[in-house]
Amino acid sequence: MRGIDDQVAQATIYRLQEAGLVNDQEFAIAWATSRHSHKKISKRVIATELRQKGVEQEQILEALESIDDDAEYQSAFELAMKKYATMSRLENDVQIRRIQSLLQRKGFGFPVIARVIRELGIGLELD
Secondary structure, three states, rough: OOOOOOHHHHHHHHHHHHHHOOOHHHHHHHHHHHHHHHHHOOOOHHHHHHHHHOOOOHHHHHHOOOOHHHHHHHHHHHHHHHHOOOOOOOOOHHEEEEEHHHHHHOOOOOHHHHHHHHHOOOOOOOO
């Protein structure tokens, strides 16, 4: 740690853990819930973020249990609707490409993206 004796740092961390102020599981759940509901980020991206923060895989899986497939789809759909509302004058293929790109950047997979585009009614019609 920055200029702090290692023993002092370890003792402080231990006291915080004993007081219940440092809890990776609670952090993981709060992080997952916040990122999913406010930033509309997929479970896959949330898991990556938590891994980068040093959270163990078991705790990540438990945190992601609160986000079911319907909630994941709903987030993608809300995000797509917001984007779609700003593109009314564009061609269908441009709308699809932009929505697809947005959802991919947020970490959503192809099945979710395809369903969102289909339900928005802008999918390409096959003859």
